[in-house]
Amino acid sequence: MRMLMIGDIVGQIGQQTLKTYLSELKQTYLPDLIVVNGENAATNGRGITQDIYREFRELGVDCVTMGNHTWGQSEIFDFIDNEDRLIRPANYPEGTPGKGYTTLSTSKGKFVIINLMGRTYSSIALDCPFRTVDGILKRLSGNPFILVDMHAETTSEKQALAWYLDGRVSAVIGTHTHVQTADERILPKGTGYLTDIGMVGPYNSVIGMEVEAVIRRFVTQLPVRFEVSKEGFVLQGVLMDFDPATRRAKKMKRIRIDNDTPWLN
Amino acid sequence: MRMLMIGDIVGQIGQQTLKTYLSELKQTYLPDLIVVNGENAATNGRGITQDIYREFRELGVDCVTMGNHTWGQSEIFDFIDNEDRLIRPANYPEGTPGKGYTTLSTSKGKFVIINLMGRTYSSIALDCPFRTVDGILKRLSGNPFILVDMHAETTSEKQALAWYLDGRVSAVIGTHTHVQTADERILPKGTGYLTDIGMVGPYNSVIGMEVEAVIRRFVTQLPVRFEVSKEGFVLQGVLMDFDPATRRAKKMKRIRIDNDTPWLN
Amino acid sequence: MRMLMIGDIVGQIGQQTLKTYLSELKQTYLPDLIVVNGENAATNGRGITQDIYREFRELGVDCVTMGNHTWGQSEIFDFIDNEDRLIRPANYPEGTPGKGYTTLSTSKGKFVIINLMGRTYSSIALDCPFRTVDGILKRLSGNPFILVDMHAETTSEKQALAWYLDGRVSAVIGTHTHVQTADERILPKGTGYLTDIGMVGPYNSVIGMEVEAVIRRFVTQLPVRFEVSKEGFVLQGVLMDFDPATRRAKKMKRIRIDNDTPWLN
Amino acid sequence: MRMLMIGDIVGQIGQQTLKTYLSELKQTYLPDLIVVNGENAATNGRGITQDIYREFRELGVDCVTMGNHTWGQSEIFDFIDNEDRLIRPANYPEGTPGKGYTTLSTSKGKFVIINLMGRTYSSIALDCPFRTVDGILKRLSGNPFILVDMHAETTSEKQALAWYLDGRVSAVIGTHTHVQTADERILPKGTGYLTDIGMVGPYNSVIGMEVEAVIRRFVTQLPVRFEVSKEGFVLQGVLMDFDPATRRAKKMKRIRIDNDTPWLN
Numbered sequence A, B, C, D: 001m002r003m004l005m006i007g008d009i010v011g012q013i014g015q016q017t018l019k020t021y022l023s024e025l026k027q028t029y030l031p032d033l034i035v036v037n038g039e040n041a042a043t044n045g046r047g048i049t050q051d052i053y054r055e056f057r058e059l060g061v062d063c064v065t066m067g068n069h070t071w072g073q074s075e076i077f078d079f080i081d082n083e084d085r086l087i088r089p090a091n092y093p094e095g096t097p098g099k100g101y102t103t104l105s106t107s108k109g110k111f112v113i114i115n116l117m118g119r120t121y122s123s124i125a126l127d128c129p130f131r132t133v134d135g136i137l138k139r140l141s142g143n144p145f146i147l148v149d150m151h152a153e154t155t156s157e158k159q160a161l162a163w164y165l166d167g168r169v170s171a172v173i174g175t176h177t178h179v180q181t182a183d184e185r186i187l188p189k190g191t192g193y194l195t196d197i198g199m200v201g202p203y204n205s206v207i208g209m210e211v212e213a214v215i216r217r218f219v220t221q222l223p224v225r226f227e228v229s230k231e232g233f234v235l236q237g238v239l240m241d242f243d244p245a246t247r248r249a250k251k252m253k254r255i256r257i258d259n260d261t262p263w264l265n
Ligand SMILES: [Fe+2]
Pocket: A039, A067, A068, A069, A151, A175, A176, A177
């Protein structure tokens, strides 16, 4: 079972870059499953629209995960409950629109994708992600492959969750910081881990946003509106092979494509 | 001019791992200058002692930078003002013990190292790192090489500072998260950049600390004392070549050595 | 039914001030029930010991509530499960030592006291206080009087909880800021409310701590150890009358006794 | 010298309530100077417009202070530099539009008003308020009366600043929490102090905002837009007498007018 997961898609450049490279990635790596984080896919970098979600699906994306920007486009409340393959952090309180995990049938077996959000430094007060994932795992049956998208700010909360789940899920992949980390590893009991997968969007930017506006906000501390940058492109993701028998990780390969690192280094 | 910078040294395993690999790294790469971040070098992972600092110097480290844990060992107040090659974040308020930057003479020319700390999500309220570094740069003369250690939590503040300094310093390297990022690049005007350099310490850990204790704190939200983990080893750093004429970055190579990735992959 | 509630007791001066004034307060106001917040009662202002708890009980205190400093004295883990009238925030995760509410039998009827903690700006990630209190209320029977001690930083979270519970509990009284607010009121459906009850401790202090040390920490941003101040005294609390039929609030009177406002203004 | 200071004016009910009661307050108390905090005066509770500012001035307000919502109405950038009696926190970085303090001439002598903002839990990273006020005080001459509006979240930062300035200014009055505190006092060296002055706005609200929306945000953690409540009214402020010789505080009287506490209790 080979999975391709791709980091937070940011704005129109993110959509376009995904479109440009996904077919090449598919031809080269032949993934059985493609997951992207779509919390920043809308034009302004906040949330996702139904059109964008559908386009991702047409490109061959099997599941879209979200994060703190889940509700950035208000139309999401109209379609999130109808889309099976769009998930938001599972540790939102009970009754929240949408769902926190989904089960896909693939030719290689059942594949569960769980979305969680960290709490450290979050302005949103969510339920405990550790207990939430315990509850979900208890409800699962049939020994599926399991990917956890842990959307969180700090490296410590992501690492702690990965160790907590080591041997119980196939992979824990972090999202949210928009910078890929270089610490891919398979933990002692077989769970694949990467602190952050990175993003897909403009390369010359501050985590996707126009450089100048972000600097101005840091320097002046005044309200400055951020727009998604239009300069350059970057695509970051990770390719993982899972053992069909144990459902654990066998191999991980980070992917980085950008103006300085053109396909395929 | 070749610089080797190595991430936050954590506890005794961090010290030991540095000792084990530094001579090999020196023989292989022949750096002109070695910088380490030492804010977690003490046995308990908080601060640095004079003995440890001196041992780092004897191993060939030219400069030790710090961060939010600068004052973790109270003896630092006794020696920080006497040590030329130990610097703490420059944006501590005026009158703070120690200094925020230092100038080294090397065979290849003057080399300035500046330590800054980010403010986002910091429980310490420091001066503006952007204005602070502007002030330091204004006081420098003679076109030195300049390295900025930006000790900060968020990717956005680190990237913003790097863009802000692009073309004005040789490199901006982030520290603090203890996880190396995979985004090394040379910005358009020549400044080398890496969001986080990573750490040197126990590989089986949560950012250096014992896994079980960190999980317990996240799960129970009770006070749990953290100790530095004793399991495994990891060393993360970056090698940079700077152009002697322009003082800008020419080449960057990340280094990762650990139980899964033994020397030299 | 008349209740006297008294704010966070801080250190030895807090203990002593309570002892000095409680008998006068009892004689003057003849409360049927006395509740104090004891999260800062220990000598160093963090947590409570069993001896202090027992002394409070001997003085006539019927119930002691806690807050973010619940675990400040490690001996609490030895006795919290044995003490019926010592409660800690109910929205700690399931399995936390101690209990989050208690039911007292008084001559005027059953009296339930619930302790909750707010989440805004809290470094502890707790369960939702709104859902937690809903769950507790559902389990109660027999139309008791109900007091909620809402231990929280922000005025907005305290007010929101009070409005949320209006008509469902007898009173919501805030604790934690150590400064009494002047906004006592009975909400439209009968719940008595005060944003913060204040503290019992040294008057010349910063929320109980030595002034000079706190200023030094704000000004230097260095680690400074805080001790409970030894200067002056203050006792802040609130007296409430509840209607025995409706169990709702009829009357509230704030109490303030200190060096500038000696008994009884 | 008698000063009337009135808390954060919130929205149209805040404006209306000020209009309704200010003439009565003036007739009853004959203040020499009237200061209001106007950071929430706009219809949506964020910032102030030029029209509102002018109306306040016509009502007899001598100075308007601001806070974290200073820039809530973008038109402020057009007029803040032209208005002598509108001040924003002085510890915004150098170069920020507007000014952080102002000097008024009154029949009883010069009166300086300084606006500061606290840093604890602030999402805005400002300069040190302690050093900023030191710098301002150094620049003042002629022994004026001095009022400091300390706009801050925590009681500790407000108290620490007040003790820091005790004997150096006439008064430190806190703003921002929208709940009046009951701790008015004159510190040992003569500075009058109140942790928070409260607000002017709708009484049935969560710090001015519609109750239901705020509860919904706390309970769902979803984005919920807040509007200023339309129910009830409250006016909170403080009256202070300063000694013309020493410029220090002689007397403080809190003012609370609302649906439950009609004029004049
Ligand atoms: Fe995110």
